[in-house]
Amino acid sequence: MGPLAQAVAPSHMPIVLRPLLPELILVGTALALMLLDALRPTPDQRPFVLLSLAGVAGAAAATLSLWTWKGPGSVLGGMIAADRFAVYFRLVILAAAALGILLSSYYLDRAGEARGEYYPLLLFATAGMTLITAASDLILIFLALEILSLSLYLLTGFSFRRLASAEASMKYFLLGAFSSAFFLYGIAFAYGATGTTNLAGIATALASRVNGDALALIAVGLLAVGFSFKIAAVPFHMWTPDAYQGAPTCVTAFMSAGTKVAAFGAFLRVFGVAFLPLAHDWRAFMGVLAAISIIVGSVLAIAQTDIKRLLAYSSIAQAGFILVGLSAGTQAGIQSAMFYLAVYAGTVLGAFAVVAIASVRGEEHTALSSYAGLARRRPLLGLALTAFLLSLAGIPPMAGFIAKVSVFSAAVQAGSWPLVLIAVLASVAAAFFYIRVIVLMYMQDPAPEIEGVRIESDPAGWAAVLAPAFLTVVFGILPGLLFGLLRTASVVRF
Amino acid sequence: MIAADTIRLPIPLIFSATLFSAGVYGVLARRNAVLVLMSVELMLNAVNVNLVAFSAHLKDKLFTGQIFALFVITVAAAEVGIGLAIVILIYRNREMINVDEVNLLKW
Amino acid sequence: MQTGFVPIVILLVLAGAFGVLSLVVSWLLTPKRKVKAKLDPYECGIEPVRLPAKEQFPVKFYVVAMLFIIFDIETIFMYPWAVAYRSLGLFGLVEMIVFIGLVFVAYLFVWQKGGLEWEGPARPMGTLPASVEHTPGDRRREPAATGGA
Numbered sequence: 001m002g003p004l005a006q007a008v009a010p011s012h013m014p015i016v017l018r019p020l021l022p023e024l025i026l027v028g029t030a031l032a033l034m035l036l037d038a039l040r041p042t043p044d045q046r047p048f049v050l051l052s053l054a055g056v057a058g059a060a061a062a063t064l065s066l067w068t069w070k071g072p073g074s075v076l077g078g079m080i081a082a083d084r085f086a087v088y089f090r091l092v093i094l095a096a097a098a099l100g101i102l103l104s105s106y107y108l109d110r111a112g113e114a115r116g117e118y119y120p121l122l123l124f125a126t127a128g129m130t131l132i133t134a135a136s137d138l139i140l141i142f143l144a145l146e147i148l149s150l151s152l153y154l155l156t157g158f159s160f161r162r163l164a165s166a167e168a169s170m171k172y173f174l175l176g177a178f179s180s181a182f183f184l185y186g187i188a189f190a191y192g193a194t195g196t197t198n199l200a201g202i203a204t205a206l207a208s209r210v211n212g213d214a215l216a217l218i219a220v221g222l223l224a225v226g227f228s229f230k231i232a233a234v235p236f237h238m239w240t241p242d243a244y245q246g247a248p249t250c251v252t253a254f255m256s257a258g259t260k261v262a263a264f265g266a267f268l269r270v271f272g273v274a275f276l277p278l279a280h281d282w283r284a285f286m287g288v289l290a291a292i293s294i295i296v297g298s299v300l301a302i303a304q305t306d307i308k309r310l311l312a313y314s315s316i317a318q319a320g321f322i323l324v325g326l327s328a329g330t331q332a333g334i335q336s337a338m339f340y341l342a343v344y345a346g347t348v349l350g351a352f353a354v355v356a357i358a359s360v361r362g363e364e365h366t367a368l369s370s371y372a373g374l375a376r377r378r379p380l381l382g383l384a385l386t387a388f389l390l391s392l393a394g395i396p397p398m399a400g401f402i403a404k405v406s407v408f409s410a411a412v413q414a415g416s417w418p419l420v421l422i423a424v425l426a427s428v429a430a431a432f433f434y435i436r437v438i439v440l441m442y443m444q445d446p447a448p449e450i451e452g453v454r455i456e457s458d459p460a461g462w463a464a465v466l467a468p469a470f471l472t473v474v475f476g477i478l479p480g481l482l483f484g485l486l487r488t489a490s491v492v493r494f
Numbered sequence: 495m496i497a498a499d500t501i502r503l504p505i506p507l508i509f510s511a512t513l514f515s516a517g518v519y520g521v522l523a524r525r526n527a528v529l530v531l532m533s534v535e536l537m538l539n540a541v542n543v544n545l546v547a548f549s550a551h552l553k554d555k556l557f558t559g560q561i562f563a564l565f566v567i568t569v570a571a572a573e574v575g576i577g578l579a580i581v582i583l584i585y586r587n588r589e590m591i592n593v594d595e596v597n598l599l600k601w
Numbered sequence: 602m603q604t605g606f607v608p609i610v611i612l613l614v615l616a617g618a619f620g621v622l623s624l625v626v627s628w629l630l631t632p633k634r635k636v637k638a639k640l641d642p643y644e645c646g647i648e649p650v651r652l653p654a655k656e657q658f659p660v661k662f663y664v665v666a667m668l669f670i671i672f673d674i675e676t677i678f679m680y681p682w683a684v685a686y687r688s689l690g691l692f693g694l695v696e697m698i699v700f701i702g703l704v705f706v707a708y709l710f711v712w713q714k715g716g717l718e719w720e721g722p723a724r725p726m727g728t729l730p731a732s733v734e735h736t737p738g739d740r741r742r743e744p745a746a747t748g749g750a
Contacts, residue, residue, distance in 0.1 A: 015692075031703070031706050034706060034707075034710050035706060035709065035710070037710075038709055038710045038712075038713035038714060039709070039713060139558070139561075139562050139565060142565075142569075143565060143569070146569045146572070146573075150572055150573065150576055153576055153580065154576060154579075157580055157583060160583050160587075163587055166580070166583045166584050166587060167584065169580050169583070170527060170580050170581065170583075170584055173576065173577055173580050174521075174527065174530055174531070174534075174577075177531070177534045177573050177577065178521050178534055178537075181514075181517070181534055181537035181538055181541065182537075184538065184541045184566060185514060185537070185540070185541050185544070187541075187562075188541050188544040188545050188548065188559075189544070191545065191548055191549075191558065191559060191562070192544065192547075192548035192551075192552075195552045195554065196558065197558055197562065214607060214610045215610075218610065218613070504612075507612075507613075508612050508616070511612060511613045511616045511617075512616050514616075515616040515617050515619060515620040516620070518617070518620055519620040519621075519623065519624060522624060523624055523627075561681065564677050564678065564680075564681065567674060567677060568674050568675070568677060568678070571670050571671060571673075571674035572671065574667075574670060575667045575668075575670055575671050578663060578666075578667055579667065582663055
């Protein structure tokens with residue numbers, strides 16, 4: 001037996017697949033849908049919607065059963081972590097996927113873009129997102145990152161007859177591929193510095209060094225750059241506004257929530273486990289990244305005249321706030337970042353769902369001016385968007401307020417006073433452009449050409465708006481519901 | 495003292511760093527989307543050189559670096575496939591693929 | 602071990618600086634005369650021809666080339682499996698069957714979607730075959746291709 005065979009032979013590595021079950025279900029459903037689309041083409045997209053919802057529900061059930069997992073903390077030769085950290089992130093992502101599917105069925109119907117390839121791609125992206133949060137080996141993290149990115153490049157360009165969509169897809173693709181090369185280079189150096197790609201193994205190797213070694217520091221830097229691209233932190237945010245604006249709104253909703261949660265999940269795991277011994281070196285870097293993301297995102301959002309671009313810049317600023325939690329480098333920091341991510345995912349998904357419905361058909365009315373008087377034309381829609389914007393601005397009683405407070409208090413405990421000061425000032429300034437939209441909706445009369453446009457919706461569209469709105473308010477009033485879970489879920493060791 | 499089967503690590507590392515930098519330069523300097531794509535491939539292959547060199551240097555019993563290089567090659571192929579598909583899409587719509595002329599959305 | 606790597610780090614920085622520097626210097630120093638020949642994409646001396654707007658050009662070569670790359674590269678995973686075939690035994694065989702099954706699903710998809718037709722897909726992308734019936738008032742998909750023969 002050669003060394004390779006010894007290492008991977010079944011007798012040395014029990015094949016425990018249960019912690020991987022959510023991804024297997026998702027990929028299995030996606031493959032079934034691909035075959036269905038290829039062999040039995042049908043003009044009806046309902047079977048696709050229902051089957052993919054069933055797949056997501058199955059994956060969620062498999063994930064929930066892992067909450068009480070008693071087996072080893074990491075399985076398949078240290079590739080997959082079976083911890084509650086992964087369960088939490090997967091549930092958030094799967095919820096976003098389910099709402100994304102509902103919104104897509106609504107949007108694609110009206111935009112005349114319903115094609116069978118859509119739902120398999122969305123499920124593959126979801127599988128990549130859930131896998132990356134459970135992966136505890138850099139190889140698997142890279143593969144999961146590519147699974148989710150490649151699917152999202154295609155989804156972004158899904159309305160390829162609309163030039164903006166094709167163009168957004170190309171920009172997203174070129175910058176995404178560029179950033180994954182940096183990410184990969186970082187992995188190569190981490191491997192060279194420690195001789196392993198396993199996160200816990202890297203931590204062990206680094207902890208035994210007296211001084212940080214140069215190769216490991218290069219690895220930290222390059223991996224941070226790669227992750228920053230995916231979470232859209234300044235100065236690696238250039239793709240975000242274009243991709244968010246050009247993509248079909250249902251894709252924007254799904255990817256703005258899902259990608260950020262997934263990438264942050266892996267970010268927290270890699271830096272909270274593998275590079276924890278070097279925390280002293282990367283904390284300041286994260287702090288700087290957080291500060292400029294918040295400032296640049298907030299300032300540029302003020303100048304936007306398109307609601308999708310405005311939300312894109314807002315999501316850049318939000319990435320900065322989440323990074324504040326990460327830069328604390330403590331358990332409380334991770335916990336607050338995880339709370340923030342769940343709140344952010346719900347809020348931004350709901351906000352884009354409102355945009356999809358208010359646009360009536362495809363991408364028709366995304367200019368900010370067409371939101372004038374929205375609250376009078378459709379009171380419920382206006383109310384939901386108000387809730388989301390207040391949450392993004394961090395105004396009580398919305399969940400966004402609790403999220404910001406918890407992130408700030410974690411950073412203060414870790415002694416990052418200047419960072420918190422910048423973040424608080426910027427969030428006060430940022431409240432301006434959120435409130436401007438609310439004022440527009442309630443105080444102004446609709447433009448004459450928009451007045452007659454009838455906004456209709458169906459149950460799927462309403463679900464994608466109202467479920468996040470409900471959660472935004474509930475978690476704002478009863479944050480303990482989530483924090484209770486986070487006490488154990490924020491422990492990350494593999 | 496260098497044993498006969500040991501490689502001199504700096505040589506492949508410098509080679510790969512140069513290759514990677516050439517790729518970065520290409521991405522930043524080229525206007526044609528296909529050339530940008532090729533530059534990205536150059537960067538990925540630079541990483542492959544790095545991985546294999548580290549794997550040989552560390553005498554890794556699991557051959558992690560070499561196996562990873564295989565994965566990278568596959569992912570790179572998938573990226574090229576999708577990248578070319580997107581480029582063809584743009585080309586069919588606009589009859590050109592210069593990155594800086596694709597400017598419907600603000601940069 | 603650590604000190605041995607310091608020169609590499611320096612070289613890495615130098616290599617990066619070289620890339621950035623040459624970019625900046627060439628940008629600063631080059632005279633910017635935009636001659637048409639310079640702005641054209643380089644195609645081995647063949648004059649690139651702009652196709653008339655809105656005309657579909659044959660993409661069959663690109664599609665086949667793309668599919669070839671994807672399916673060709675899958676073989677790469679069989680090499681390590683072949684090397685460790687005996688010691689991996691049944692486990693390795695089952696894994697490989699699963700892998701090939703997945704590739705087969707992709708192949709079926711491409712085949713049914715018309716990706717393997719050399720004459721190009723019989724119908725434009727994103728449309729249904731003409732054989733699929735459309736109920737009146739159905740707006741879930743676009744109308745079937747007119748020239749879907």
